[in-house]
Amino acid sequence: MSSVRFENVTCAFGSVTVLDRFSLQVHPGEFVAIVGPSGCGKTTLLNLIAGNLAPTSGSVAVDGNTRTVYQQDGLFPWRTVRENILLGLQHLSTPEERERAITEILALIGLENFGGHYPHELSGGMKQRTELARALVGRTDILLMDEPFSSLDYLTRLKLRQELSRMLAERPRTVVLVTHDIEEAAQLADRIVVLTARPTRISREAIVDLPRPRNATAPAVVATMHTILSEMGIEDSKP
Amino acid sequence: MGAGGLPCYSANGADSKQSSTGHPPVSSFGSRVRKCQRPMSDRPNSFNAFLLPAVTFVVLMAFWFGFTALRLAPESAFPSPQSVVRAFLGDMKDGSLPRDIVASLWRVACGFLLSMVVGIPLGLGIGLSRNARLALLPAVNFFRNLSPIAWIPFAILWFGIGDVSTVFLIFLAATFPLTVSTAAAVANIPRVHFRVARDYGITGSRLLTEVILPAILPQVITSLRVTVGLSWLVLVAAEMIAGREGLGFLVWDARNGLRMDRLVSAMIVIGLIGIVLDRLLSGLTRLPSVRWGYER
Numbered sequence: 001m002s003s004v005r006f007e008n009v010t011c012a013f014g015s016v017t018v019l020d021r022f023s024l025q026v027h028p029g030e031f032v033a034i035v036g037p038s039g040c041g042k043t044t045l046l047n048l049i050a051g052n053l054a055p056t057s058g059s060v061a062v063d064g065n066t067r068t069v070y071q072q073d074g075l076f077p078w079r080t081v082r083e084n085i086l087l088g089l090q091h092l093s094t095p096e097e098r099e100r101a102i103t104e105i106l107a108l109i110g111l112e113n114f115g116g117h118y119p120h121e122l123s124g125g126m127k128q129r130t131e132l133a134r135a136l137v138g139r140t141d142i143l144l145m146d147e148p149f150s151s152l153d154y155l156t157r158l159k160l161r162q163e164l165s166r167m168l169a170e171r172p173r174t175v176v177l178v179t180h181d182i183e184e185a186a187q188l189a190d191r192i193v194v195l196t197a198r199p200t201r202i203s204r205e206a207i208v209d210l211p212r213p214r215n216a217t218a219p220a221v222v223a224t225m226h227t228i229l230s231e232m233g234i235e236d237s238k239p
Numbered sequence: 240m241g242a243g244g245l246p247c248y249s250a251n252g253a254d255s256k257q258s259s260t261g262h263p264p265v266s267s268f269g270s271r272v273r274k275c276q277r278p279m280s281d282r283p284n285s286f287n288a289f290l291l292p293a294v295t296f297v298v299l300m301a302f303w304f305g306f307t308a309l310r311l312a313p314e315s316a317f318p319s320p321q322s323v324v325r326a327f328l329g330d331m332k333d334g335s336l337p338r339d340i341v342a343s344l345w346r347v348a349c350g351f352l353l354s355m356v357v358g359i360p361l362g363l364g365i366g367l368s369r370n371a372r373l374a375l376l377p378a379v380n381f382f383r384n385l386s387p388i389a390w391i392p393f394a395i396l397w398f399g400i401g402d403v404s405t406v407f408l409i410f411l412a413a414t415f416p417l418t419v420s421t422a423a424a425v426a427n428i429p430r431v432h433f434r435v436a437r438d439y440g441i442t443g444s445r446l447l448t449e450v451i452l453p454a455i456l457p458q459v460i461t462s463l464r465v466t467v468g469l470s471w472l473v474l475v476a477a478e479m480i481a482g483r484e485g486l487g488f489l490v491w492d493a494r495n496g497l498r499m500d501r502l503v504s505a506m507i508v509i510g511l512i513g514i515v516l517d518r519l520l521s522g523l524t525r526l527p528s529v530r531w532g533y534e535r
Binding site for chain 1: 434435440450456529530531
């Protein structure tokens with residue numbers, strides 16, 4: 001089923017309450033983006049889903065296994081691109097199957113000639129592609145992404161969004177994306193959850209009324225960006 | 240693009256572009272022309288890599304020759320290169336020097352391996368377990384800061400003169416620094432590696448062999464280079480007192496016989512073997528799976 005449900009979750013670090021009776025439901029196959037001001041607890045939400053944190057009270061129900069896509073530093077530097085991706089393929093029993101899957105995914109991310117390279121020999125975009133491939137190649141139910149493209153330049157970011165959309169079209173997953181890039185959220189997600197500053201509440205949910213994959217400049221995407229930005233008080237609500 | 244991927248701006252190219260558009264060349268005052276330079280390379284070319292150390296060697300030897308040729312100091316206090324070579328050949332011929340070298344290398348090998356077998360697991364334990372760290376780290380730091388030379392009387396009392404004493408002293412010299420740096424390396428493993436490991440079902444002994452050990456290996460190799468040097472230093476001191484053979488004993492024996500030529504020959508052999516030991520371990524840093532730890 002691969003769903004996530006937060007029910008009245010409170011999460012506090014010492015005297016700082018990050019989440020106060022927070023509720024959110026992510027449906028199977030849905031792509032939810034979470035945006036909000038920095039320090040509002042976006043990453044805390046992911047840590048709760050991944051099981052890195054336990055809530056102070058309330059419950060986080062996760063149905064399915066999760067994999068997190070980090071900002072490039074999640075690759076094991078002592079393993080080559082191929083060996084890193086192999087980590088995601090342990091469910092395949094024969095070496096031939098694994099070999100075929102690796103060749104296929106390397107072609108999908110355009111790194112056919114870099115399978116034997118180590119992460120420190122790659123550019124930021126190539127590392128991020130490898131992270132995506134590793135997370136998507138196996139039998140993951142829920143993909144968690146913590147600002148996966150934020151350290152990349154704009155054009156690389158646009159390209160990787162396309163690639164992510166393409167990979168998700170081939171291998172559909174439930175996705176929770178945390179980002180401060182509102183364009184990224186509007187282009188990629190089915191639903192965008194806008195959070196307030198601490199203690200975190202949902203200030204608005206926006207649904208992008210256009211099937212994925214979409215262009216960054218599609219009218220529905222731009223309209224959603226406007227909705228989010230005006231909700232955050234950055235753009236005038238009546239242009 | 241110039242060689243090595245650096246962009247090159249040639250003065251000529253800029254000029255021709257200006258004349259073709261009809262603009263007069265801008266006055267050189269205040270303008271900057273970036274000349275195409277040969278890129279600075281991290282890797283010295285093989286000619287310099289060979290030549291520069293050779294120059295240093297020749298200069299040092301010339302000083303030594305000159306100093307002794309001028310007879311500024313008596314031969315007994317400052318032996319000439321010729322007499323050192325004679326002493327070296329003599330010790331080689333009667334087989335004593337090869338015997339001493341083998342004895343010393345054997346002791347360093349034993350002591351060093353023993354310290355790896357004890358120090359690295361101990362460091363892993365201290366790095367991974369908070370309780371082990373609280374219990375053991377102060378003691379390890381105490382022994383690390385205690386010169387192994389201070390143990391020589393006990394070494395002789397417990398193990399007598401010979402191999403066991405010197406191996407024991409090398410063990411003491413190498414184990415504790417190795418423990419501390421292994422523990423530090425474990426503590427420095429980014430948390431994200433453990434999270435990724437859990438995402439991909441790497442647990443138990445696989446966590447040790449597939450995440451923790453490869454993550455600390457570059458730092459451990461660096462530490463091995465430091466401690467093998469330390470072991471070699473301590474070995475000479477230990478053999479001077481607790482040995483009946485070995486390079487340290489040769490130093491002591493030469494001093495007792497007032498044979499400064501043999502002493503200098505032993506010193507040179509000790510220094511050269513030290514370099515070889517370091518080179519052997521620095522070869523490990525070229526393993527592809529640890530290169531990442533040395534790229535900055």
